[in-house]
Amino acid sequence: MIRLVGVLVVIVGLGLKLNPLLVVIVAGFSSGLAGGMGPYEILEAIGTAFVTNRYMSLFILTLPVIGLLERHGLREQAELFIMKLKGATAGRIMLLYMFFRQATSAVGLQLGGHPTFIRPIISPMAEGAVAKGRELPQSVLDEIRSMAAAVENYGNFFGQLIFIAAGGLLLIKGVMDQAGYSVDLLTMALYAVPTAVAAFAIATVRYTMFDARMKKLSLKGEEERR
DSSP: OGGGHHHHHHHHHHHTTOOHHHHHHHHHHHHHHHTTOOHHHHHHHHHHHHHHTTTHHHHHHHHHHHHHHHHTTHHHHHHHHHHTSTTOOHHHHHHHHHHHHHHHHHTTOOOOOIIIIIIIIIHHHHHHHHHTTSOOOHHHHHHHHHHHHHHHHHHHHHHGGGSTTOHHHHHHHHHHHHTTOOOOHHHHHHHHHHHHHHHHHHHHHHHHHHHHHHHHHHHHHHHHHO
């Protein structure tokens, strides 16, 4: 039980609102010393854990970068850019992003995501395409943002299994092999292609209907202003 002293240090330190990084380091040393480890062994364990999980920090780094870009007008510039394009609609923007997301996921590139693309770029562009310079009700903004968030899920979920080294396919293969059934990764990936195509077709119908609804709402708003 004495080895769990690090948990107590974390609870007390965070409760006193001390520096989180300092609290975690002290907690790690406390648990290590209680477990019979020397200072050098503790530092080695911390360094090994950091190197092993260093790629996890890349996701954390994107958040302040995106926040800084938004603070300097990324969302506003995305809206202004799309408002200048004739024929651009929210549905077309989202479908184009879905195609991009599926295509990159199919070759194993995870370039999209809610914090990196949807919030700062796709959602503002869709909002600008619908607004065309006028103020939109909050209910309409919420619907546009939810549709933009949904297209990220569609593209990622139905595109990633086309990649033969996707985690989902590897998990399925591992389970099937343990059960005594031999499966081929390439065959499973090919089976995911019709599903991805069907998902894109269904999304096309859905976002086309969404554009029609937004257009009708726009015309209604213009009539009310007159």
